[in-house]
Amino acid sequence: MPQIAIDDEVSLWYDEFPGHGMPVLSSAASFESGGYPEILARPPLARPVYQIQARGWGRSTHLAADPVDGWLDTWADDVCRVADRLGIEKFIYTGVSHGGGIGWHLGRRHPERLAALISVVGAPHDRAGGTASSAGRAAVIAGRTDAEVVRRQFEILAGHTDDPQRAAAREHMYRRVAENFAAQTEEEARINQGKPFPEAVTDQQLADVLAAIRVPVLILGALRDGVISPTASLRAAVSVPGSKTVLWEDEGHMIAGESPARLAREAALFLAELDGTAEPRDGAVSEAYRP
Incomplete structure (x- = not known):
């Protein structure tokens, strides 16, 4: 890269x-x-x-x-x-x-x-809800070190699934994104486009x-x-x-x-x-x- x-x-x-x-x-x-x-x-x-x-x-x-x-x-x-x-x-x-x-x-x-x-x-x-900010992103910014806050937002994003294999894969995805958000710098965390x-x-x-x-x-x-x-x-x-x-x-x-x-x-x-x-x-x- x-x-x-x-x-x-x-x-x-x-x-x-x-x-x-x-x-x-x-x-x-x-x-x-x-x-x-x-x-x-x-x-x-x-x-x-x-x-x-x-x-x-x-x-x-x-x-x-x-x-x-x-x-x-x-x-x-x-x-x-x-x-x-x-x-x-x-x-x-x-x-x-x-x-x-x-x-x-x-x-x-x-x-x-x-x-x-x-x-x-x-x-x-x-x-x-206006145009100045993304509500989901704002919630993650406020609680990015809380894995449950991040998980709840990504569950909303992903939407419901009827596929057990996809649901199981999402559990891994939720853990990974929570770790990624927790590791962000302050400059990255505050970005809300x-x-x-x-x-x-x-x-x-x-x-x-x-x-x-x-x-x-x-x-x-x-x-x-x-x-x-x-x-x-x-x-x-x-x-x-x-x-x-x-x-x-x-x-x-x-x-x-x-x-x-x-x-x-x-x-x-x-x-x-x-x-x-x-x-x-x-x-x-x-x-x-x-x-």
Whole structure:
């Protein structure tokens, strides 16, 4: 995981996975080894993938105060800064949860850089409760050293499951995330990026912001998600011109760790459709509906 200086004060860590074709960039606080989006570098997609650890976290530069432009806009700009340093003019961006929020801000601030946006459980939140902070994140910030506080929040995020094997795996996940939160520095622990597009204070204003996004968008959502409601995913689906949306009833907010192959298959199909290498649309139309 090399480090790259984006200015005189900030350096970001990133992982690079070789591939061919249009590169895929992603940014988040951290990434699971072997998970999504890393697997997009494997066949059949086999794209070059760059996973960027967002400023403020881990081995990237930490900040003592919130950035002037806000976390999501700053993180979005950082993705472009890393791309500039790597000589990448245009790229596919995919992000999970707050990483998806980074992607939506990229779509607004830097649409010329995006070949496509793939948002995973990252549709901009409902405006209920305001936009200045994330309630779940605020609870974890306040009680990050209490394993039960962290567990309760992640149980909400994950949503209910009827699968005993998944439930057992979540027990390990809850212990791991509690340990990770307890180990965070004070600078990391205080980060609360809030909801995407905080200037939109009503759901209709948010829909208007989304309607102005003009890049190819794939929205991957989970109907058991405890933070991104089905309404939020559907709002994005009907607001973003030309977007495609896939929703899983049996998945929650942890889908990127629990079912990464599902996400990768949909990403591969979406990009094949954009590239023109998927089966043509007319090929799937019944003879009865052809003129």
